[in-house]
Amino acid sequence: MMRWIAMTLTLTAAVTMLPACAESTSGNETEAAAAANDDTSEAAASDDLATAVFAGGCFWCVEQAFDEVRGVVETISGYTGGDVEDPSYEQVTYEDTGHLEAVQVRYDPSIVTYQTLLESFWHNVDPTDDRGQFCDKGHSYLSAIFVADDEQRRLAEASRQALKDDADAPSPIVTPIREARTFYAAEDYHQNYYEKKPVRYNFYKNACGRTDRLEELWGDAAGKP
Structure with a gap:
């Protein structure tokens, strides 16, 4: 199902109520996002870097946490996590693709x-x-840890x-540990959404109750490594 905020609010023109990820973007925004992605991809090309993949609901929020x-x-x-090649957001949301929203770190x-990344994830x-x-x-909003090798699994x-x-x-604790599968990057307008919009x-995150629930679960450790 799509990400809906379970409340009725009157918003200003600056903030419209909508399913969180079902937002289109202008051509300029798409080009800017693509350029930003190119820059970070070049920075991340080093053989000295490692990769981890986590699913924790809204990937906008998970991305911010790890950044x-x-x-x-x-x-x-x-x-x-699913079997459909190169899926779209609409497919993952509405169809039985088996995919979860996730973040590649x-x-x-x-x-x-x-180990520190795992602590941040939890x-x-x-x-x-x-x-x-x-x-x-x-x-598509289930949590999971996707492990790429025996050491990550351990x-x-x-x-x-x-x-x-x-x-x-x-x-x-019901979050599963799963074998890593092919990771497909989401549409450009989803990348770094918390910075672009x-x-x-912040309206979505607060209205969804994410911050309050994390504090209830984790106390002072909420949102931290």
Whole structure:
């Protein structure tokens, strides 16, 4: 289902109520986004960088969370986990593609570890929700950790078990650990959305209850590595 905000509000002309990702973009915005993506892609071309993939509901929010982690060089919103090649947002939202909204994180392992990225992931999701994330419900908004090799799996499973063993952590932990699949970048207008449309983004994030729920789940650790 599409990402709907479950309330009726009167908004100013600067902020219109709409399904969060179902927004078109102008040609100039698309070109600017493409140029920005080219710049970050070039920066992330080094063989010294590593890649991690996480799904945590709205990829706009997950992208912002990881961009704030020191050592993260690039984040890309996209789709993974399903069988449809090069899907569109509309396909992932409305059709049975098997894909989740996800974020590919390119990072410098000499600055930040995969373990730290896992901690940041947990503190930015509701791992107890098996229907979606926050106000966004449906298969494409499920949380998941996609592991690319045995070491990532070992670390991911250890971090999940540590939460299960922690009496103070949220429970039950239902977020799965899955084998990495082909990752497809989302449309340009989704990339760095929180920077390009901050007013709309912050309205959506707050109205969806993401910040409040994270604080309820994680306390002072909410949203942090």
